[in-house]
Each structure stands twice: as C-alpha cells, then as structure tokens.
Amino acid sequence: MSIExxxxxxxxxxxxACAWLSAAERYTDGPLEMRLPERLxxxxxxxxxxxxRPPYPPIDTSKPAVPLAEAAPAVVRALEQAIEAGGPPxxxxxxxxxxxxxxxxxx
Amino acid sequence: MTRYExxxxxxxxxxxxxxxxxxxxSAATDPAAVDRARLALRQWxxxxxxxxxxxxxxxxxxxxxxADLAHRPISVLRALLGHDPHPFEPYSSLPExxxxxxxxxxxxxxxLLGAAEVASHEWSxxxxxxxxxxxxxxxxxxxVAAIAEAGALLDxxxxxxHPDKRGAGWTRDGWEIAVAAGEVxxxxxxxxxxxxxxxxxxxHRLKPVSVRSIDTLAPALASLAAIVAGAKHLGPGTMGAxxxxxxxxVRTLAGAxxxxGPPAQGAVRKQxxxxxxxxxxxxxxxxxxxxxxxxxxxxxxxxxxxxxxxRGGLRRIGDAGSVRxxxxxxxxSLLGALxxxxxxxxxxxxxxxxxxxxxxxxxxxxxxxLGWEKVSPDAPIAEAAMLVQGQAHTLARQIxxxxxxxxxxxxxxxxxxxxxxxxxxxxxxxxxxxxxxxFGDFQRGP
Numbered sequence: 246m247s248i249e250x251x252x253x254x255x256x257x258x259x260x261x262a263c264a265w266l267s268a269a270e271r272y273t274d275g276p277l278e279m280r281l282p283e284r285l286x287x288x289x290x291x292x293x294x295x296x297x298r299p300p301y302p303p304i305d306t307s308k309p310a311v312p313l314a315e316a317a318p319a320v321v322r323a324l325e326q327a328i329e330a331g332g333p334p335x336x337x338x339x340x341x342x343x344x345x346x347x348x349x350x351x352x
Numbered sequence: 353m354t355r356y357e358x359x360x361x362x363x364x365x366x367x368x369x370x371x372x373x374x375x376x377x378s379a380a381t382d383p384a385a386v387d388r389a390r391l392a393l394r395q396w397x398x399x400x401x402x403x404x405x406x407x408x409x410x411x412x413x414x415x416x417x418x419a420d421l422a423h424r425p426i427s428v429l430r431a432l433l434g435h436d437p438h439p440f441e442p443y444s445s446l447p448e449x450x451x452x453x454x455x456x457x458x459x460x461x462x463x464l465l466g467a468a469e470v471a472s473h474e475w476s477x478x479x480x481x482x483x484x485x486x487x488x489x490x491x492x493x494x495x496v497a498a499i500a501e502a503g504a505l506l507d508x509x510x511x512x513x514h515p516d517k518r519g520a521g522w523t524r525d526g527w528e529i530a531v532a533a534g535e536v537x538x539x540x541x542x543x544x545x546x547x548x549x550x551x552x553x554x555x556h557r558l559k560p561v562s563v564r565s566i567d568t569l570a571p572a573l574a575s576l577a578a579i580v581a582g583a584k585h586l587g588p589g590t591m592g593a594x595x596x597x598x599x600x601x602v603r604t605l606a607g608a609x610x611x612x613g614p615p616a617q618g619a620v621r622k623q624x625x626x627x628x629x630x631x632x633x634x635x636x637x638x639x640x641x642x643x644x645x646x647x648x649x650x651x652x653x654x655x656x657x658x659x660x661x662x663r664g665g666l667r668r669i670g671d672a673g674s675v676r677x678x679x680x681x682x683x684x685s686l687l688g689a690l691x692x693x694x695x696x697x698x699x700x701x702x703x704x705x706x707x708x709x710x711x712x713x714x715x716x717x718x719x720x721x722l723g724w725e726k727v728s729p730d731a732p733i734a735e736a737a738m739l740v741q742g743q744a745h746t747l748a749r750q751i752x753x754x755x756x757x758x759x760x761x762x763x764x765x766x767x768x769x770x771x772x773x774x775x776x777x778x779x780x781x782x783x784x785x786x787x788x789x790x791f792g793d794f795q796r797g798p
Binding site for chain 1: 360361363364365367368369371372373374494495498499501502505537538541542589593596599600603626629630632633636637639640643644646648714716717719722723724725
C-alpha cells in the first residue's frame, strides 16, 4: 500500500546543484585522504539545501559519481543562479549559505 | 507579488549575494554604511517579529541557554536581537592604498542598507490588518529567521576579517543569533507544532554532556551513543546527518592518533588512523543510503543537541592542530574518546534496525506518481549500517585501552611508601615483647 507524504517541488537551480552534490557525495574512488573530506563537504552542503519543510522529492542521483572538485563549478553556477532568480527569501538565503559552505570547503 | 514582497525579495537577494562569499562583507572600510545597514537589518527583524508573533514572546531572564532555545526559540531569538549590533571599527588608521575588494564591499553594504530601509518602510507603512497573522505568520517568521541568520553570518565575516581582531568580542553574538535563527527557521518552516509540548522531553533530559575541554570528549561521545540507541524516533535523514557529522569527529580523532604518541608506535598508529578514516568514509555511506528515504514522525531532538555540543566543543578547542596539541598532552583522553566514538556505529545500527522493523522509515515507490512504502530490511541503508557496525567492533578491539587515571581507587599498599613496608617486614621482634611470638605462645593460652 502506498503512503502519501506532502512534498514541495524542487526549484530548477537547486535541483541541479543537488544532483551534482549527490554525485560528489557518492564518489568512492580515489585515495581516502582526498575523497573523505570532499564527500563530507558535499554532504554538508547538500544537507543545507535539503533543509526544507515540506521536503523535496528524492533528488536526482543519475549523474555519475565525480570528485567534488569536478562537481563544484556546476554547483557554484547553479547556486548563483538560484540567488539571482526569483524565489522566496528563505530559498535565496539557503542557497547563499550552501554556496558559502562550499566555497569555504574548497579553499 | 505585492510591493512589500518585491522589496523583501530585493533585500534577500542582496543579503544572499553577500553571505554566499565570506570575503565580500569583510573587505568593507566604510563604518557608517556598514553600521547603518546592520542596524537597519536588525531593526527590520525586531519590528516584523514583534508584529507577527507577539504572543510568542516570553521574557527570558539572563543569558538564554540551549534548553531555552528548545522550549522558547522565538523568545530566545527576539532576546538576542534585542540589542543593537556592536559598532564596526574597521581600522585604527586607514591604509593609504585601497584594499582588494574594498570598493565593491562598501557598495554591497550601501545596497544592503537601501534594501533594508525600503523593506522596513514598506512594512511599517502597510495596514496592520493586511499583515500575516495566525497560521500565515509562520512563513514571515521563517523569513525573519533566515534574514537574521544571514545577518549574523555577515557579522562573523566582519569580525573574522578585522585586522586587529577588535571584532572578536562580537563573534559570539553572531554565533548565538545564527544558532537561534536557524532553530526558529526550521520550526517556522515546519508550520505550527500543535502537540509540541508532550513530544519534547523534560528540560533536564535535553541537557547534553558539555565538552569544555579535551578530557570531557569521551563522556560526551558515550552519551551520544546512548542517546542515539535510546532515541524515540530519528528520521533517516537525521540518522544520516548524525552519521556523517560523527564521521568528522572520527576523522579528527584519527588525525590526532596518527600525529601523537610515542615514536615507537608511529607506524601502528598511522595504520589504525587509516582504518578509522575508512570507518568515517563508511559512515558517510549511511547518509548517502538514507537520502531518498523519509519519515512522518518528528525527531527526538537530543542526539542533534549532543552532536552540536561535541562539534561546538571541538571547535572551541581550536582547529585540527590545536586538538592534536591538546591530545598530545593527554593520551588517556584520546584513547578514551576513540573507544567512545566507536560505540556510535553499533548504537546507530541498532536504532536503524528498530526503525526499519517498525515500518517507520519510508522509501519511494517505483511508479509514475510519487508514493511511499515501508523500507525493506535489506535496503541499502540497513546494509550500510550493518557494515559500519561490524567495522566498529573490529576497530574497538584494536584501540589500546587507556591507562587508568588518578580517579581509580588505589589500595593502601599502593599509596604507602615502599620503604616503610620493607622496614616493617625487616624489623625484628617488637621491643615490647620479650621474644618473638611463636605458635607455641598462642597454643598455650593465658
């Protein structure tokens, strides 16, 4: 029997950022000392973007897993667009917090 | 979209541009623009919060704590926003050459000032009847919280970028407002909590074990494992976030293990540290596996509070280097913390198993329309939790046991100086007795 959970549609730019972050979080190749901090950082940023009520539907996990360094430019682009595009204040500021966290992690 | 909504969006966009990059706000050198913008932002937050949620305000005596935040988040936020921001003093004497990004930063603050003043004016001149109230007010409270949180980030950027660290005193304000605003934002975004009071445990049970110094980390980590194991309900997302955040602590401890200790143990410690990092990596897999899952019940807030205390405590001790230095002096605490940290995975795994068995975690159904069904016992999250649990058991056996500390009970023979004992044994018959007693003396009787 299927259960209903209220969800809200995920905005286009946020969805794009989440898909790339998920790709980075799922990345399990490469040396552990390199990938672990990147996976942790990607997960943290993803948690910021997904911290909404009602929740978004499951995010796109179809992108192949890549290191965060490779996914980061696409995430930055998507989040910058999320800030500039129309949308509720909370959503813009959430995108800003996520972008800030990503920049700090990549420094 | 109303005029006020458009003004609010402009304010949020400008604030988001500045908050997205920690170097933007801090390069400012125009104290007048910076302070006026910060004040305008603070006043807007206060005014709107007072107008839409007056009934939520309860006077809080003294400095609000974590328990206040759990029970009266809006009051705590309002109390913290109650005073004006500390003035920004960029430099004792301005350098002759402009700093990189200075003009852009000043312009950003000017734009923010304009946007905050316009939004304030629009709000104040609106008909009070048209303002959101009751259920509708929650969305506005969420906006205020999000803006207060972003404003606090800018305050911290200003403090961090201050050349003579004069701003360090108000960094604390920034952290407190950010934490309170984050809590209010989550509460407000989830709508009214009708049965909030019965769901929350008593205040004393909300109190996490504090991490004041390195030797209090092990009890806090042990408390985390116990709280996770006994948590009434944790959603899969929360469980995953706890696992990934705990992975960061494990990583910190692994770094300290590899960098400290006797040189003779260097190779063994490095190998063990690598295994601990692998454990951390597998904890992240739990978060990945939990991403598509959902739950309908509210979370027990205690694990998150305890985790917050652990991460905050480690942050207060300092960066990874400072933590290593602290552990170098105190290997007992390091080994104790490692042992306690490895108790998390079994606790989490047991909790995940219980949640799956009781059908409280849901996974999306495969169909055209999004629906949800109970998570199956062989779901990826169950497998990830099992694997990390097994790994924790193996690792726990490899961690050297900490040496007993001074708190252990010591027998009198350990406390008394050895020469005294030897002296008594070697001493001849007591001078009070004419001769050394023999068995015959006792057998004869009086």
